[in-house]
Amino acid sequence: VIDRLLALFERVHFSPSWASLARIAAWFVIGVLAIDLLAPDKRPDLTADRYNAAAPDPWVRSITAPRGDPRGFTPTTNDDVFKIAWVGGSELQSIGNGVYTFLPIEVRKQIPQVDGRPVSIDMYFVSGMRLADEYAAVLAAIDNDVDAIVISLNPVWALNDLAVHGWDNLDPAVARDLLTRPGAWPVAASLLGPGDLLWGVASAADVIDDRYQWGVRIHDNVSELSLIDDPAPEPSGADPEPLSELDQIRAMTIPVEFWGRYAPTVDPTEPLAVRQAALFERSAQSSPINDAILDLIGDAVSATDIPTIVYTAAVNDEVLADPAIATHVEDIERRLGEHAAAFDADNVRFDPTTIGRRAPGMVFNDVLHVGELGPLAEVMAGDLCDLFVDSGLTPECEPP
């Protein structure tokens, strides 16, 4: 192809040289910048987010873009507010008795102001958040220059090597951030690719950064266009053939779906209680990649002066009362505690013990997901107020 191109160029008296390559690169940069200037900037609509629609609050909102959107997080303004970044997964939700809320919403009711500024909470809420996603969110929060950070560690997944990484749309921003963090390069080499770095750097241009939103718009406009006449098949009335095992695996979208079924620790036909015990047991075992990422999270927050709380999310009291599982939870807490050195800084509070032990009376929908927060919001608000006072701030703490 190159020979043919060169022959074609020769025919029009164009002899490429290194100088012409440099000029082409310059035109390329000019072209991208020109398109960047001409195309209007896009911004995700946070009010359209389904979690914000379900639990609207003027001071607390999820800022996570849809899965697939490489912008990842869309922080709100820090002007004239005390901004808290709250990082966590589905354990932040409380769903029960017709009430849908988030732990940060209930905590914010008890800390309306800090230093005379209204508290505003950006939730880096990632459904199905795994530890690498959590690291991405922490890096984003630090980049966004927030006033305080709260990090929820999910005891089921924080140390579980069956699913380390769920939201790969966050990878380009992580790759760019890690350029200046050489200590994270071994983990970056394990989870990221060169393409992530390229996209991450190119995202400096809004026209590249907004590509998901442009893509969805193009999709809406062209999805009905087709040159192929492909009518929908007539319904035959017969039951569709069940998918083969291989097709079922092909339909899986994230690794945990595979490992949930083929986890080497437990037979998938075992009762739920046995599989749950196995899940906790798996989390209590050694996992070097999880250990490395957890230390990186600690290093990242310890290197800042941002007041930070890192807590371990609550698990169901029934789990703690079951000796067969409780021992695994204690092992998880012990293993989390082994990372205390990474979080050892004046601005960081790290608690490897599940916070549910200090908030008895919570209601759960399963081992981890909350039905009623009970006293949890009060416990968290108390911890945050203590941290702010110790950090020289003046919080307005209102008990419920």
Next chain:
Amino acid sequence: MKLRHRLRAYAIEAVIGLGLAALVVVVAWTSSGEVPFVYRGL
């Protein structure tokens, strides 16, 4: 090289550079999210 040939060479370089920029933007817009013609390998 004649001036005419040199100007033509510059024009070809500009077309290639700007064309690549347009191509990269199109690939970016169509390689993310729920787009039907996905070029994730690129």
